[in-house]
């Protein structure tokens with residue numbers, strides 16, 4: 001653990017959350033141990049942002065943000081955990097102990113330096129006479145002007161070119177291996193990871209070279225080779241060319257499939273093209289995009305794989321409230337080929353005429369049905385109505401409803417009636433789900449963060465109850481016959497174990513030390529649990545704890561009984577030849 005728990009405990013003792021928050025947000029209302037103010041994280045007119053002086057946490061009943069004093073500083077100052085700790089230490093006049101993470105920091109900056117030197121080396125190899133194969137490729141693709149802005153280079157054939165050049169500059173073997181630039185061979189010697197490849201540095205938005213992507217110049221495999229994840233590079237959190245695209249003035253980000261597509265698009269004047277490397281679009285990358293634009297145009301390959309990836313990307317981008325359009329590229333396999341054949345202006349027109357994701361999905365929905373038959377039209381009608389019913393705006397539903405009605409060959413009224421029916425069905429299903437969830441005396445509300453969603457709500461409600469009572473009455477409940485493994489929610493289970501461990505060590509149940517082991521989303525959930533409004537009085541705590549534990553056990557037994565039944569049914573099927 002980078003910071004000691006003692007240090008973090010002292011830090012939170014010296015930074016009272018009410019003082020810290022008050023310097024950002026006037027806390028005007030008071031109710032018991034809580035003070036309320038207007039939430040700094042979402043717009044509101046009546047205060048629903050609560051700061052609890054007893055438990056040293058904050059929780060917004062409006063937007064769900066929450067945590068301890070460190071989480072607050074992370075959020076409001078936009079700092080990572082370590083910098084938030086430094087910030088608070090400075091505020092309280094405390095000295096920050098030197099530690100492992102500072103060593104990491106040193107390793108990090110060394111690795112960035114090595115990457116920069118490697119990029120320089122690759123560039124030198126590209127412009128040297130020996131870089132002829134790469135120069136030839138660049139000329140053929142018509143991307144000569146892109147060499148400089150992208151910092152392109154060439155990794156020559158041979159096993160130790162880069163390794164020798166970098167060790168001569170004082171980098172160690174270990175540093176080369178850690179950066180993913182070299183590997184250890186069977187004989188124990190190092191060999192270059194990238195050989196005979198056109199090199200594209202991956203540059204982050206701050207301008208640091210964090211990794212590389214190399215395209216092979218011969219016929220070998222794989223066509224693209226990407227740096228492995230390292231201390232400074234995470235594939236799933238980086239986007240190729242975002243350092244350039246963020247400066248674009250065109251108002252949208254163009255999402256392409258691979259690095260050569262991106263370079264060709266930039267060459268053709270589309271300076272907002274980016275791509276994910278060695279992975280399909282991830283939620284982290286989508287969030288990164290949403291920091292720089294409100295609109296995304298997906299320009300994936302025209303083949304089935306590309307279209308499937310586009311559908312997936314829509315699903316990942318949609319929760320971020322971005323305007324999403326999807327490009328269809330007629331008569332070419334990818335954007336580059338289209339531009340080679342038809343020129344940049346035609347491609348620009350294609351972007352301007354591109355379908356909104358709504359229309360795109362309607363068209364995709366039609367693909368499974370034969371619209372020349374009645375059955376096919378009915379099938380499409382139902383699928384399209386369900387899709388249109390999911391659009392949030394009534395204008396949107398009307399506009400796309402008309403289009404879909406035309407396609408299905410029915411009247412607009414008939415189609416919109418079908419949409420209304422689908423909406424009623426969806427609403428009824430949602431209500432039923434809510435009823436099921438709230439049938440428990442303690443209203444179970446799913447955590448805001450999707451990745452924390454509870455699988456077993458009944459058990460999770462009891463698990464939250466256990467955590468609440470444990471934190472409020474640590475002396476009473478320090479030695480429960482329960483471990484985190486008994487919990488159905490992995491996050492709640494880990495929190496339970498962490499809090500119990502602190503109690504066992506005789507520490508206070510301060511959440512400061514937890515902010516490092518748990519994500520901001522988990523901390524917000526913990527703050528919500530500690531701040532529930534339907535709190536159980538001390539006198540009833542013992543009884544309530546017993547009920548919670550019984551509930552957790554009975555849910556676990558029910559689940560395993562379900563497993564038993566399933567395996568019994570499986571067995572029956574096999575012995576008697578039932579099924580299929």
Ligand SMILES: [Zn+2]
Nearest residue numbers: 039042060063
């Ligand atoms: Zn809020």
